[in-house]
Amino acid sequence: MDFDTIHDRRGTHSMKWDDMEQLFGISPDDGLAMWVADMDFRSPRVVRDALQDMVDHGIFGYYADFSDYHDAIGWWMQNRHGWTVEPDRLLSACSLDNAICMTIDALTDPGDGICIMSPVYHAFHAIIGKTGRKVVQLPMQVADDGRYGLDIAGWDAAMTGTERALLLCSPHNPGGRVWTRDELAALADFATRHDLVLISDEVHFDMVYPGNHHIPTALIDGVADRLVTLTSASKVLYIPGARISNIIAANDDFHRKLKTRIGSIGVKPSNFSMNMVAAAYSPAGAEWVDALVAYLDGNRKLLDAGLAAIPGLRSMPLEATYLSWVDFSGTGMDWTEVSQRVAGRARIAAQPGQPFGTGGESCFRLNIGTPRANVAKAIARLQDAFSDLQ
Numbered sequence: 001m002d003f004d005t006i007h008d009r010r011g012t013h014s015m016k017w018d019d020m021e022q023l024f025g026i027s028p029d030d031g032l033a034m035w036v037a038d039m040d041f042r043s044p045r046v047v048r049d050a051l052q053d054m055v056d057h058g059i060f061g062y063y064a065d066f067s068d069y070h071d072a073i074g075w076w077m078q079n080r081h082g083w084t085v086e087p088d089r090l091l092s093a094c095s096l097d098n099a100i101c102m103t104i105d106a107l108t109d110p111g112d113g114i115c116i117m118s119p120v121y122h123a124f125h126a127i128i129g130k131t132g133r134k135v136v137q138l139p140m141q142v143a144d145d146g147r148y149g150l151d152i153a154g155w156d157a158a159m160t161g162t163e164r165a166l167l168l169c170s171p172h173n174p175g176g177r178v179w180t181r182d183e184l185a186a187l188a189d190f191a192t193r194h195d196l197v198l199i200s201d202e203v204h205f206d207m208v209y210p211g212n213h214h215i216p217t218a219l220i221d222g223v224a225d226r227l228v229t230l231t232s233a234s235k236v237l238y239i240p241g242a243r244i245s246n247i248i249a250a251n252d253d254f255h256r257k258l259k260t261r262i263g264s265i266g267v268k269p270s271n272f273s274m275n276m277v278a279a280a281y282s283p284a285g286a287e288w289v290d291a292l293v294a295y296l297d298g299n300r301k302l303l304d305a306g307l308a309a310i311p312g313l314r315s316m317p318l319e320a321t322y323l324s325w326v327d328f329s330g331t332g333m334d335w336t337e338v339s340q341r342v343a344g345r346a347r348i349a350a351q352p353g354q355p356f357g358t359g360g361e362s363c364f365r366l367n368i369g370t371p372r373a374n375v376a377k378a379i380a381r382l383q384d385a386f387s388d389l390q
């Protein structure tokens, strides 16, 4: 499997590359797009073949019988995650963000507090605001090993009784934590004690590095009745343009409310996206993911070593995701100055950390889901941009 080829994505309606100049002032001609969580690889051959078959048939009529799609999801969850998902529990949304919106909308009320463990995926903040709910930040702690950890006692003390849900990111973006069984049990217990709906966004669950093991929140004892799990093939099987995701709730009342909400706005996946998922969630797709994880493991090691040579920059040890979280607090600079070096001198579009919430102000995020030559180029440019510190 080839992850080394650099594909020219300019002029292809790629958000990552074609919006870079407007958003970051960096030309795609010599800039490096390392911001949005979108990789630079061709999607798995099995997915491309499935689409090619559709094109060859050339008839794009209405679709009936979703069983191939549902069976493939069931197969993947069972084989890759040891989780049995009944087909009648599967609801489809048109992206993971859309699944979050609809879950918040269906199961909470305007004005309710939605807890998030900050810093966390910046869209969580935006979605909670757009749905008319209130963001309740539960700041994480950085442990001695440099990884994020929970602060249950601190969070207990901060709760006011107006919170209705906890939006969990598992594995965590940014910082790349794979929550352990004990941590997930502590989060489930926290949700139970404060009577919160637990919404578990597991979109990154297939990108977990060797030595770590993702546990679906649904496998934690006692949580089923308050849990909604959101997953999709988009991030790791690399089909984000397919705009499709899953909403899974064992609780009958939740399932019914979610189904009603989805029905009321007429969300239905397209034939293309369902076929892409059905093809991706297969033994060939699994083989592709294993090769991808091994490749990106090499990228993260390269980046960590390269950044370690720059005094004041430190990347969090990633256990999952292709999103490296770089803490620049050791440089003594603020983001304006750091961004002049990262965007201005290194010509790298990095995701600023401040929109990720409390704890993100002194960080930026670099997407390493790209050919290794780009990671090597980014390291060389960053070392040059910060060379006065060495």
Ligand SMILES: Cc1ncc(COP(=O)(O)O)c(C=O)c1O
Pocket: 037, 095, 096, 097, 098, 121, 169, 173, 201, 203, 204, 232, 234, 240, 244, 245
């Ligand atoms: C944790 C998390 N959830 C959701 C999304 C968005 O996924 P989608 O493009 O399917 O809406 C992302 C994208 O980066 C993400 O990191």
